[in-house]
Amino acid sequence: MARKVPEIPASSLADIAFMLLIFFLVTTTMDVDSGLERRLPPMPPEDQIDDDTPPIKERNVFVVLVNAQDQLLVEGDWTDVKDLRDKAKEFMANPNNSENLPEKTMKQVPYFGEVGITKGVISLRNDVGTSYGTYIAVQNELVAAINELREETANQKFGKSFDRLESDQQDAIKEIYPSKISEAEPKKVGGR
Amino acid sequence: MSKFRKNDSNELPPISTASLPDIVFMLLFFFMVSTTMREVTLMVQVHIPEATELSKLEKKSLVSYIYVGTPIKQYQGIFGSEPRIQLNDQFAQASDIIDYITAEREARDEAEVPMMITSLKVDEFTKMGIVTDIKQELRRASALHINYSSRKSSAVE
Numbered sequence: 001m002a003r004k005v006p007e008i009p010a011s012s013l014a015d016i017a018f019m020l021l022i023f024f025l026v027t028t029t030m031d032v033d034s035g036l037e038r039r040l041p042p043m044p045p046e047d048q049i050d051d052d053t054p055p056i057k058e059r060n061v062f063v064v065l066v067n068a069q070d071q072l073l074v075e076g077d078w079t080d081v082k083d084l085r086d087k088a089k090e091f092m093a094n095p096n097n098s099e100n101l102p103e104k105t106m107k108q109v110p111y112f113g114e115v116g117i118t119k120g121v122i123s124l125r126n127d128v129g130t131s132y133g134t135y136i137a138v139q140n141e142l143v144a145a146i147n148e149l150r151e152e153t154a155n156q157k158f159g160k161s162f163d164r165l166e167s168d169q170q171d172a173i174k175e176i177y178p179s180k181i182s183e184a185e186p187k188k189v190g191g192r
Numbered sequence: 193m194s195k196f197r198k199n200d201s202n203e204l205p206p207i208s209t210a211s212l213p214d215i216v217f218m219l220l221f222f223f224m225v226s227t228t229m230r231e232v233t234l235m236v237q238v239h240i241p242e243a244t245e246l247s248k249l250e251k252k253s254l255v256s257y258i259y260v261g262t263p264i265k266q267y268q269g270i271f272g273s274e275p276r277i278q279l280n281d282q283f284a285q286a287s288d289i290i291d292y293i294t295a296e297r298e299a300r301d302e303a304e305v306p307m308m309i310t311s312l313k314v315d316e317f318t319k320m321g322i323v324t325d326i327k328q329e330l331r332r333a334s335a336l337h338i339n340y341s342s343r344k345s346s347a348v349e
Contacts, residue, residue, distance in 0.1 A: 025223060136243055
């Protein structure tokens, strides 16, 4: 004959759960970490003394200089960060095969056939005194320029956004518009 | 009239709160799952810059963080107000980064090491000199995959 066990009162359960809930509410950080993703170039081997890479033609280099006052010099012209994106796009695309914009090499690319691929390289050099905010703004514009070109090509060719393409289609577009941003070591002029 | 309202004089019955714990538990589990605890206490002030071309850091467990910024008030007496590097829970020099990356690698599974990302949380007003030093050290440690932490810019173009 089992004796009846008295029921455990559950009315305070809600209070306990509330306490836990408030704790997690306070400690939680909902923001997803995001940022500009870049790859650094590997260190050159130590025994490499003389630089035997062939020199790059001047028309193939898009020079972006940032000084310690956070001012931009793009291809010899003083430029605002806002205008950098369009300039970089024009440089990378070179739609009219103009003489002073980068050369193109013909290459077979899947889905596209023979396409001229730009030889252009974006070269970014900043000063030791440049502020990090400006540096990120410039990097962002340059990455945006390449992303926009890829997006436009994807829309023209496949009628879809670049993110929604198959990975081999994405690779084909990436081959046409490579993300070539090289960073020179900063010069120490002005600033601290 | 009285056909439908039989207990006219009675008050409203109290709302049953028996399901309240269930609702609260549901909320609780949601927050428990979605929460990410801060692993380090920040000793530097970091106000990260804004950008538009963002990519998300997918695997939190593969990310190692480097913080750069001016030390917060209580440390300014010792470390000054110039931007400093923080690794884990202490201030560090750029030359400590190699050791930090090695330690981070050793803590991970061997197969995961190539997928590791270094997230740089750097204050907007830091000068590039210190950031370049960090980048050089990261290259030396061959931790080449980096992520400049930034916020989605609120300005609509």
